[in-house]
Amino acid sequence: MRAAQYLRAFLGILNREALRWLNQRSRFISALVRPLVWLGIFAAGFRFTLGLSIIEPYDTYIPYEVYIAPGLVAMIQLFNGMQxxxxxxxxxxxxxxxxxxxxxxPRWFLLLSKLMAGVAVSIVQVYMFLAIALIWDVEPPPLGYIEMLPAMILAGLMLGALGLVLSSFIKQLENFAGVMNFVIFPMFFASSALNPLWRVKESSLWLYRIYSVNPFTHAVELIRFSMYGKFNAQAAAVVGGFFVFFMILxxxxxxPGRGLIAKRGGPPE
Amino acid sequence: MTDDASLALAVRNVSHSFDARKALDDVSFDIAAGDFTVLLGLNGAGKTTLFALVTGLYHSRYGSISVYGADLRTKYLKALAKIGAVFQQSTLDLDLTVEQNMFYHAALHGMAKSVAGPRITAELERIGLNDRRRDRARQLSGGQRRRVELARALIHNPHLLLLDEPTVGLDIDSRQFLLDHVRGLCAERGMAVLWATHLIDEADDNSKVVVLHKGKVLATGTATAVIQSSGESNLRGAFDKLTQGAPGGKGKP
Structure with a gap:
């Protein structure tokens, strides 16, 4: 197979993912509504109770809506990866x-293509979300919209690869709902998406440690910094490392010879 | 047996288990280019497992499988490029249109749209469904979906066509259409075909037959040869005799 053929295969997979996304209107709408509910209802309700000091990457005090926006961007990618x-x-x-x-x-190429197609779809969703989020004054610097792109690609790849690992473990569709609850919610809530790490550290050290080892925290921070034109090397290294680890898994x-798929009960006759 | 490189499919001493359940036990047979081979077996005989192994969905634990000389373990991409497959369970994406499904398949074989387009039209015309190309797959009947799957499997011009119980659930006309169409492909294109079924009447006297029962091959050869060696007057009788003599007995196909 030549490079052009690889490219055609990738574009075919990307096209299918896009078509499926556009055809499934409920998925399309829920991908937007979910973060907007968090932003418009949850954040508005908590903005006066959750005061924030000036922390990196912000140069000034920020409203709570602005603080949780990167976490919601990562949440879109997390849901998309699982979806x-x-x-x-x-x-x-x-x-x-x-x-x-x-x-x-090769299998790795097909899986990576599928993963990248999912990431591309999630990035379109993120930009749609950010366009609507302007209503709540979530307005990163204009360059931030571009500078966050590599961060979103890396975060999306890591979260998508995690989803692939989970899907290889799961035998039936019904089991996936349980895994979603055991993965998505703990990852999201035990991260810096909703609370800054310093605040968590003040209330509980062991909780802080859990937050710190959660790869989703690093995905959020990577996106948060990049939105404001800064690079968080530690977050990038952790997210990149977890991506490679999940992808290998x-x-x-x-x-077909070694993995979990091969070890399961076999096809129906 | 002949040199494996000249064979469309060579299955050699293949055994495969899922945990303690042995699905295939020392299976060997081969298919030459242009052969229409019927893999005959009851439900649970191991046909679907064999298909999964030949298409690389699973790797066999023991034995070897090669397609036109390309071993599935070492040169599986080369082998897969020569295979077209229609699985027992429909593999169409029901949310996509017929032509979207076809173009997706073409892309997965590295084909440019300019090459795939005319082939898709030709294959859809051949099965009489070109006018439905913009319909979603879920709008088609079971028989029409089967035809589309067959057309799709042919876009990349495979040399070996695998069909796993392709006529299950189809009416008599659709079933006959598929059979005639695939036999025609063998004759016209010299394509080798492995047609798995539990329906004995899908094998005619000229077909090569592989009788698979409880994971073991009980007989191979032309239908006529299998009938003669069993001492029966027809293939149904031969199949009954072979499988009744095998451990575990059988039910009627």
Whole structure:
């Protein structure tokens, strides 16, 4: 296979993801409504009770809506990563994943393409969210919209790869709902998406440690810093490291000879 | 057996288990280019497992499988490029239109749109569904979906076509259409076909037959040869005799 053929395969996967996203209107709408509810209702309700001091990367005091916006961006990507994995489980149950898996490209390439397609869809959602968030004065510097792009790609890849790992573990669609609850909510709430780390540290040291090892915290911080034109090297290293780790696990999980798929009960006759 | 490189499919001593359940036990057979081979077996015989192994969805624990000389373990991308497959369970994306499904498949074989477009039109015309190309797959009947899956499997011009119980749930006309169409492909394009079924009447006298029962191959050869060696007068009788003699017995196909 030549490079052009790889590119065509990737574009085909990307096109399918985009079509599925556009065809599933409820998914399209809920992806926007969810963070907007957090921003418009939750943040508005808590803005006067959750005072924030000046912390990096901000140069001044900021309203709570501005603080949680990067966390909500990461939340869109987290949900999208899990949704994409859910579609893998769905495709596997419905049989359509075989179309992908028997194509003559390496497994790692197919999984990475699927992952990148999901990330691309999530980034479109993020920009739509940020456009609406202007109503709440969430307005990063104009360059921030561009500078946050690499951070979102890296964060999206890590969260998507985590979803792929989970999807390789899960045998049936029904089991995925439980995993969503055990992964999405703990990851989101035990992160700096809603509370700054210093505040958590003041209230509980062990909770602070949990927040600190949560890769989602680092994804949020990576996005937060990049939105304001700053680079958080530690967050980038952690997110990058977890992406590689999850990706290796996912490729192993989907390997027909060694992975979890091969170890399960086999096809129905 | 002939040199594996000249064979469309060579399955050699393949065994596969899922935990303690042995799905295939020392399975060997081969298919030459242009052969229409019927893999005959009851439900649970191991047909779907064999398909999963031949398409690389699983790797066999023991034995080897090669497609036109390309071993599935070491050269699986080369092998997969030569295979077209229609699985027992529909693999169409029901939310996409017929042509979106077709273009997706073409992209997954690295085909440019300019090359895939005319082929898609030709294959859809051949199965009489070109006028439905903009319909979503879920709007099609079961028989029409099967036809689309077959057309889709042919876009990249495979040399080996695998069909796993392709006529299950189809009416008589749709079933006959598929059979005639695939037999035609063998004759016209020299394509090798492995047609898995539990319906004995889908094998005619000229078909090559592989009888699979409880994970073991009980007989291979032309239908006529299998009938003769069993001493029965038809393939149903031969199949009954072979499978009744095998451990565990059988039910009627």
């Amino acid at each position: 994409s994995s859910l579609s893998m489980v769905y495709d596997r149950e419905m049989g359509s994943m075989k179309t992908l898996m028997i194509s003559p490209f 996912a490729v192993w999980g989907y390997d």
